[in-house]
Amino acid sequence: xxxxxxxxxTGLILFGMGFFTLIIHSHPxxxxxxxxxxxxxxxxxxxxxxxxPLGEGEIDPVPHAMVLTGIVVSVSVTALALILACRIQExxxxxxxxxxxxxxxxxxxxx
Amino acid sequence: xxxxxxxxxxxxxxxxxxxxxxxxxxxxLGYIIWSTPGSKPVLTDAVAQMQEYSxxxxxxxxxxxxxxxxxxxxxxxxxxLAVIGTWSLTEAFFPVQGSEISPVQMGAVRxxxxxxxxxxxxxxxxxxxxxxxxxxxGAILGAAGVLVLVTELPGLRTIPVLSLRIGLVLGPLLFTxxxxxxxxxxxxxxGYPKGAGGWMILLVETGCAVSxxxxxxxxxxxxxxxxxxxxxxxx
Amino acid sequence: MTVFQFSSPAWMVCPVILPLIAGLLCxxxxxxxxxxALAAALTNLLVVCLLTGQLLVFGPMRCHMGGWQPPLGIxxxxxxxxxxxxxxxxxxxxxxxxxxxxxxxxxxSDPRRAGRxxxxxxxxWPLWMLLxxxxxxxxxxxxxxxxxxxxxxxxxSAASLAALSGKPASLLASFRYLLVSLLGSxxxxxGIVFLYRSxxxxxxxxxxxxxxxxxxxxxxxVLMSVGLLLKTALFPLHFWLPPAHANALAPVSAILSALVxxxxxxxxxxxxxxxxxxxITQPTLNFMGTLGAVAVLWGAVQAIRQHRLKLMVAYxxxxxxxxxxxxxxxxxxxxxxxxxxxxxxxxxxxxCAKSAMFMAAGTVFLHLGHDRIKDLSGVRASLPITxxxxxxxxxxxxxxxxxxxxxxxxLLLTASLGSSQWWWALVVITGSLLASxxxxxxxxxLFVIPExxxxxxxxxxxxxxxxxxxxxxxxxxxxxxxxxWPLHILVHGTTTLAQVFVGGLP
Numbered sequence: 001x002x003x004x005x006x007x008x009x010t011g012l013i014l015f016g017m018g019f020f021t022l023i024i025h026s027h028p029x030x031x032x033x034x035x036x037x038x039x040x041x042x043x044x045x046x047x048x049x050x051x052x053p054l055g056e057g058e059i060d061p062v063p064h065a066m067v068l069t070g071i072v073v074s075v076s077v078t079a080l081a082l083i084l085a086c087r088i089q090e091x092x093x094x095x096x097x098x099x100x101x102x103x104x105x106x107x108x109x110x111x
Numbered sequence: 112x113x114x115x116x117x118x119x120x121x122x123x124x125x126x127x128x129x130x131x132x133x134x135x136x137x138x139x140l141g142y143i144i145w146s147t148p149g150s151k152p153v154l155t156d157a158v159a160q161m162q163e164y165s166x167x168x169x170x171x172x173x174x175x176x177x178x179x180x181x182x183x184x185x186x187x188x189x190x191x192l193a194v195i196g197t198w199s200l201t202e203a204f205f206p207v208q209g210s211e212i213s214p215v216q217m218g219a220v221r222x223x224x225x226x227x228x229x230x231x232x233x234x235x236x237x238x239x240x241x242x243x244x245x246x247x248x249g250a251i252l253g254a255a256g257v258l259v260l261v262t263e264l265p266g267l268r269t270i271p272v273l274s275l276r277i278g279l280v281l282g283p284l285l286f287t288x289x290x291x292x293x294x295x296x297x298x299x300x301x302g303y304p305k306g307a308g309g310w311m312i313l314l315v316e317t318g319c320a321v322s323x324x325x326x327x328x329x330x331x332x333x334x335x336x337x338x339x340x341x342x343x344x345x346x
Numbered sequence: 347m348t349v350f351q352f353s354s355p356a357w358m359v360c361p362v363i364l365p366l367i368a369g370l371l372c373x374x375x376x377x378x379x380x381x382x383a384l385a386a387a388l389t390n391l392l393v394v395c396l397l398t399g400q401l402l403v404f405g406p407m408r409c410h411m412g413g414w415q416p417p418l419g420i421x422x423x424x425x426x427x428x429x430x431x432x433x434x435x436x437x438x439x440x441x442x443x444x445x446x447x448x449x450x451x452x453x454x455s456d457p458r459r460a461g462r463x464x465x466x467x468x469x470x471w472p473l474w475m476l477l478x479x480x481x482x483x484x485x486x487x488x489x490x491x492x493x494x495x496x497x498x499x500x501x502x503s504a505a506s507l508a509a510l511s512g513k514p515a516s517l518l519a520s521f522r523y524l525l526v527s528l529l530g531s532x533x534x535x536x537g538i539v540f541l542y543r544s545x546x547x548x549x550x551x552x553x554x555x556x557x558x559x560x561x562x563x564x565x566x567x568v569l570m571s572v573g574l575l576l577k578t579a580l581f582p583l584h585f586w587l588p589p590a591h592a593n594a595l596a597p598v599s600a601i602l603s604a605l606v607x608x609x610x611x612x613x614x615x616x617x618x619x620x621x622x623x624x625x626i627t628q629p630t631l632n633f634m635g636t637l638g639a640v641a642v643l644w645g646a647v648q649a650i651r652q653h654r655l656k657l658m659v660a661y662x663x664x665x666x667x668x669x670x671x672x673x674x675x676x677x678x679x680x681x682x683x684x685x686x687x688x689x690x691x692x693x694x695x696x697x698c699a700k701s702a703m704f705m706a707a708g709t710v711f712l713h714l715g716h717d718r719i720k721d722l723s724g725v726r727a728s729l730p731i732t733x734x735x736x737x738x739x740x741x742x743x744x745x746x747x748x749x750x751x752x753x754x755x756x757l758l759l760t761a762s763l764g765s766s767q768w769w770w771a772l773v774v775i776t777g778s779l780l781a782s783x784x785x786x787x788x789x790x791x792l793f794v795i796p797e798x799x800x801x802x803x804x805x806x807x808x809x810x811x812x813x814x815x816x817x818x819x820x821x822x823x824x825x826x827x828x829x830x831w832p833l834h835i836l837v838h839g840t841t842t843l844a845q846v847f848v849g850g851l852p
Contacts, residue, residue, distance in 0.1 A: 001148070005144070005145060008141075008144045009141050009144070012137050012140055012141050012144065013137060015137070015536070016133045016134070016136065016137035019133055019136075020129060020130060020133045022525075022529070023129055024122075024126050024129065028521065031525055032525075035525060035528055035529060035532070038529075038532055039528075039532055039535075042532060042535055042536050042539065045144075045536075045539050046535075046539050046542075049539060049542060049543050059170075060154070060155045060158075061155075061158055061170035061171045061173070061174045062154050062155070062158065062174055062179075062542075062548075063542065064171045064174075065171055065174040065175045065179060065182075066491055066538075068171075068175065068246055069182060069183070069186045069491075069494075069495060070535060071246075072186050072189065072190060072246060073186065073189050073495075073498045073531075075190075075193075075327070075330075076189050076190050076192065076193035076330075076502060077193070077498075077501075077502060077524065077528050079193050079197065079330040080193050080196045080197060080502060080505070080506065080524065081521065081524050081525065081528075082333075083197045083200055083201060083333050083334065084200060084505075084509060084517060084520060084521045084524065085521060086201070086333070087200050087201050087509075087517055088514065088517045088518055088521060090201075091512075091513075091514040091517060092514055092518075140565070143540070143561055143562065143565050144543075146561065147540075147543065147544055147560070147561055147562040153417050153545075153546040153547050154417055154418065154546055154547060154548070155546075157417045157418040158418065161414070161418060177412060177414075178412065178414050178418050178419050179411075179419065179420055179491075179492075180411070180412055181411040181412070181420045181492065182420060182491060182492055182495050184366075185480075185483065185492075185495045185496060185499055186495055188366060188369075188476060188479070188499060189495070189498055189499055189502060191370075191373070191476075192473070192476055192499065192502045192503050192506065193502065195373055195469060195472050195473055195476075195506065196473070196502060196503075196505070196506030196509075198469065199465075199466075199468075199469035199473065199506055199509070199510055200506075200509060200512075200517075276373065276374055277374065279373075280370050280373060280374050283366075283370055284367075284370050287363065287366060287367055287370070290363070291363065293412075294349060294356060294359065295349060297413065298349055298354075298356060298413075299356070299410065299411065299412050299413035300356070300359045300363070300409075300411055300412065301411055301412040302411075302412040302413040303412070
């Protein structure tokens with residue numbers, strides 16, 4: 001029981017840390033990493049729930065399957081977001097004035 | 112801009128407030144987790160009872176590819192979507208380093224890549240009774256692909272684009288095909304016929320492992336390949 | 347074979363599997379992708395019509411994936427609301443498919459950037475087909491975790507589609523959209539963790555029966571709602587929507603505004619009013635209604651202030667989404683029309699009208715090369731059908747009779763006055779007035795023909811660009827006249843009488 005709790009709380013703290021970083025930083029890479037830390041936190045809590053206190057040595061396979069799905073999704077989104085961030089860097093270096101036409105405030109553009 | 116300097120300085124008012132809020136949120140959720148101890152899930156018993164009908168011995172694989180196989184089918188599509196998304200965004204850009212790659216790295220990758228493929232195959236096969244399966248095998252394959260790409264060995268780069276696309280679609284298409292085949296035979300999507308569950312799951316897993324490995328390696332490459340030759344002509 | 351019988355529940359998998367296969371094939375082949383996509387969209391519409399017939403004859407149905415019963419396996423089910431959403435997706439999806447064909451052929455016919463447009467078209471079809479599969483999967487799903495997977499499918503394909511135009515602004519908007527969507531689904535997944543901890547099941551039907559009013563359930567519901575609200579873009583969380591919708595290609599804007607935001611809203615609504623109705627309190631509903639009211643007014647005011655047509659239409663989406671949430675506090679009205687019908691009506695009318703409007707805006711953009719509202723005059727002469735479609739869609743957005751928007755807002759008004767919560771009625775009326783301002787502001791420009799204006803020769807592909815928009819606009823207009831028909835499906839889908847009837851069949 002206490003093991004599960006420690007894992008869950010660690011996951012929770014990771015989630016909170018990731019969320020804080022996601023909001024306050026404007027750099028795309030930091031944002032992507034922050035979301036990754038958050039998802040790691042959620043996965044940790046999910047894995048911790050798989051531990052069944054009653055049966056010795058038994059685990060609940062359903063959360064494991066869910067975490068595996070979650071990891072795959074997280075990998076896909078991270079890859080896409082990273083390449084998108086690279087692309088933004090490339091285009092904004094070559095044609096910076098393009099942003100202003102769209103009615104966007106550049107400072108807050110990523111936030 | 113304040114982007115780089117600010118992060119090391121003290122937090123301003125908004126950030127402090129946010130920090131306070133986040134800490135409160137974490138403490139509240141922590142209290143909730145602490146005060147609601149998890150009950151024994153209903154699902155666990157159901158999985159344990161139906162395990163022998165699933166065709167595999169590992170409970171996680173049984174959940175992934177049999178009981179909740181529909182989820183996994185959609186999830187494989189998510190991976191493919193990531194590749195389509197990146198291909199729609201940009202071309203793969205691979206600065207060729209040529210002679211800068213050390214011969215030790217070359218030799219090591221030459222040795223490692225086949226071994227990794229072997230490990231991946233073993234993991235897929237092992238998935239039926241122990242921890243392992245398509246995703247773990249695919250991850251190892253993907254790592255091998257990344258090593259080959261980084262070392263600039265010809266392996267992945269000389270594959271024609273059409274074959275790459277076929278390889279990417281192979282797993283998802285095989286999975287969907289199996290699902291439909293089961294629909295026609297037993298009347299349920301992904302309802303494997305009696306006794307055939309084991310080898311059908313292995314077939315789907317093998318196809319998916321290849322596609323997942325290729326997907327991960329191509330995500331690392333970071334974009335679509337050139338018209339017919341892959342990355343060969345890039346500067 | 348039993349699978350092909352009319353009564354077989356296995357038809358339910360077709361709206362998911364068919365677009366999936368079409369998406370794979372569209373990615374695999376580089377030619378004839380439009381034919382594949384069109385075939386999938388058409389078959390999808392046919393199958394959804396068949397499912398509707400099934401619902402009317404047999405009542406709500408369930409389909410167990412792999413033959414595994416609920417606690418273990420995943421279940422799909424059809425009922426009234428789900429089918430109406432499916433119908434909405436199928437009809438709008440077909441129109442968008444046709445429009446996208448016209449849009450890309452028109453752009454490719456311009457030799458200057460043909461390669462780039464060809465590439466956009468090349469990747470548009472597989473992404474759109476997989477998005478369609480995800481949406482259909484979401485509407486049919488009856489499993490909490492399966493909903494998470496379909497949400498991810500929708501989120502990733504929608505973000506990729508939004509980035510397709512390749513302009514810096516759209517890339518930036520798409521990046522933000524991707525992050526918001528990921529954050530939303532992560533929060534949703536966190537909610538699932540609490541749900542699973544306290545109940546141990548994932549099937550929505552079982553959760554509905556089990557759900558006790560515990561702390562775990564409430565936390566789960568809060569987290570899941572926040573995640574879904576982020577994806578639905580309710581007022582304070584709407585910041586990502588206007589740039590993402592306005593900077594995308596025209597068919598993509600139509601998809602995002604008409605369909606994608608409805609997906610997460612539909613799920614939210616099911617959680618609140620079908621699965622955990624006992625957990626919800628009236629103050630919470632009032633809070634949501636307030637946010638919706640602010641969204642209606644704020645979105646409309648922002649729409650009025652915009653200088654670009656597409657941004658205006660995008661802010662109008664923020665405003666129109668607010669109406670869906672005003673229905674929340676009116677849900678407990680006794681003896682009135684059930685809240686499902688109000689919400690579904692507004693959603694259906696908005697989907698048709700908004701996609702028609704975005705298509706019209708896209709056509710105008712293609713024709714003029716810009717969409718600055720003050721320079722729109724003279725378009726009526728060269729694009730009469732498009733301007734007509736824009737006007738009719740505007741009528742539905744304003745809520746004039748006999749449009750579907752009118753019926754939705756009328757139901758809202760009667761419900762709010764019937765429960766003596768007149769302030770909601772005030773918001774609805776003010777919102778409609780503001781909507782008429784932003785619609786007419788553009789319309790007055792569109793209908794003016796400046797002196798000395800010469801008619802350009804119209805291009806060959808214009809038919810596919812104009813008629814789908816008009817068809818959708820007309821559907822949204824006549825939805826109000828045929829209002830009894832969707833209500834009939836809704837009533838059929840939610841009574842248990844029909845289930846008894848099915849139970850008696852051999």
